[in-house]
Amino acid sequence: MTINCKGKLIDLSLPKVMGILNITPDSFYDGGAHKNEKDILIHVEQMLNEGATFIDIGAYSSRPNADHVNETDELKRILPIVSLILKEFPSALLSIDTFRSNIAKQCVEAGAAMINDISAGQLDTNMLPTIGILKVPYIMMHMRGTPQTMQQQTLYNNLVNDILFYFSQRIEEAKKSGIIDIIIDPGFGFAKTLDQNYILLNKLxxxxxxxxxxxxxxxxxxxxxxxxxxxxxxxxxxxSILNTIALQKNTSILRVHDVKEAIECIKLVQALK
Structure with missing residues (x-):
C-alpha cells in the first residue's frame, strides 16, 4: 500500500511515523512550546533524525473547546513555517493540519506534501475539489460538529458501524472529486467519550x-x-502501550509527539511478525 508524496512513493506496508509540530498557543500538550524559528527548526530536525517520515504542522488547535482562529490568522501562522522548514530541510514531507481549502492550497503551493483534515471536507465545501486538483494525499478524520461543539455529539446507534458508514460516504465524495490517495483517521477524542475511545481502539x-x-x-x-x-x-x-495495540490492529501511520518512542514501538511489533 503506497501513497504518492511529491512524486515519491511512500510504502505504508511498514508503518510510518508522523511527528506533530503545533504552532498554536493553546494545544493541549505542547501549545506555545515552539515560540521562534530556531526552536521550530531544532524540533523538526530532532523528529526527522529520530525517524519521522512526515511532519504534521497545525496552526489551529482542535482540542475540545479550543478558541476559534480566523482564516487570516491561521494562514499567517502556518505559511511562513512551511517555507522555513522546507528551506532548511527541502526533502521533508510536510502534512498540513487544516480544514480550510485556501490554507491547504497555499501550503501545497509552498511545498507541503499532504493535507490532514479533521472534518473530512465537511467544514469547507471547497476542500475535496481543491485536494482533487492539487493531487496530494488526503487524511480524512471522523468528527462531528466542530472542535467547539464535538463533545456534545457523542450519541451513536453503533459507534463502529456509524464511523465505517461515515467513511464510506466521505471516501465516495472524495473519489468524485478526483482524490486518489486517501488515509482514514477514526478520530480518537473527537466527538467520543472516554469509553467510546476504548471501544474504538478495541475494534480497530x-x-x-x-x-x-x-x-x-x-x-x-x-x-x-x-x-x-x-x-x-x-x-x-x-x-506507547496504546500505539503498540494500534499497530497490532493494522495501523499504517502513528501521529505522535514523541517520534523515537513510536519508532521503537514499530520495530518491536515488526519483530513479532
Missing part, C-alpha cells in the same frame, strides 16, 4: 474492510491520562 481491526491506510493519533491524549489519573506531560508510557 474492523477498519481494514475500508481498504485504506489507517492513521491513529492518540499521543498523550486525555483518553490516556484520565485513566491513569495523571497529565499529558506524564502520558508517554501510556501512549
Amino acid at each position: 481491526e474492523l477498519f481494514k474492510i475500508i481498504e485504506k491506510p489507517l492513521l491513529v493519533g492518540i499521543s498523550r491524549k486525555s483518553m490516556i491520562y484520565n485513566i491513569l489519573k495523571t497529565s499529558a506531560k506524564d502520558a508517554l508510557n501510556g501512549t
Whole structure:
C-alpha cells in the first residue's frame, strides 16, 4: 500500500511515523512550546533524525473547546513555517493540519506534501475539489460538529458501524472529486467519550474492510491520562502501550509527539511478525 508524496512513493506496508509540530498557543500538550524559528527548526530536525517520515504542522488547535482562529490568522501562522522548514530541510514531507481549502492550497503551493483534515471536507465545501486538483494525499478524520461543539455529539446507534458508514460516504465524495490517495483517521477524542475511545481502539481491526491506510493519533491524549489519573506531560508510557495495540490492529501511520518512542514501538511489533 503506497501513497504518492511529491512524486515519491511512500510504502505504508511498514508503518510510518508522523511527528506533530503545533504552532498554536493553546494545544493541549505542547501549545506555545515552539515560540521562534530556531526552536521550530531544532524540533523538526530532532523528529526527522529520530525517524519521522512526515511532519504534521497545525496552526489551529482542535482540542475540545479550543478558541476559534480566523482564516487570516491561521494562514499567517502556518505559511511562513512551511517555507522555513522546507528551506532548511527541502526533502521533508510536510502534512498540513487544516480544514480550510485556501490554507491547504497555499501550503501545497509552498511545498507541503499532504493535507490532514479533521472534518473530512465537511467544514469547507471547497476542500475535496481543491485536494482533487492539487493531487496530494488526503487524511480524512471522523468528527462531528466542530472542535467547539464535538463533545456534545457523542450519541451513536453503533459507534463502529456509524464511523465505517461515515467513511464510506466521505471516501465516495472524495473519489468524485478526483482524490486518489486517501488515509482514514477514526478520530480518537473527537466527538467520543472516554469509553467510546476504548471501544474504538478495541475494534480497530474492523477498519481494514475500508481498504485504506489507517492513521491513529492518540499521543498523550486525555483518553490516556484520565485513566491513569495523571497529565499529558506524564502520558508517554501510556501512549506507547496504546500505539503498540494500534499497530497490532493494522495501523499504517502513528501521529505522535514523541517520534523515537513510536519508532521503537514499530520495530518491536515488526519483530513479532
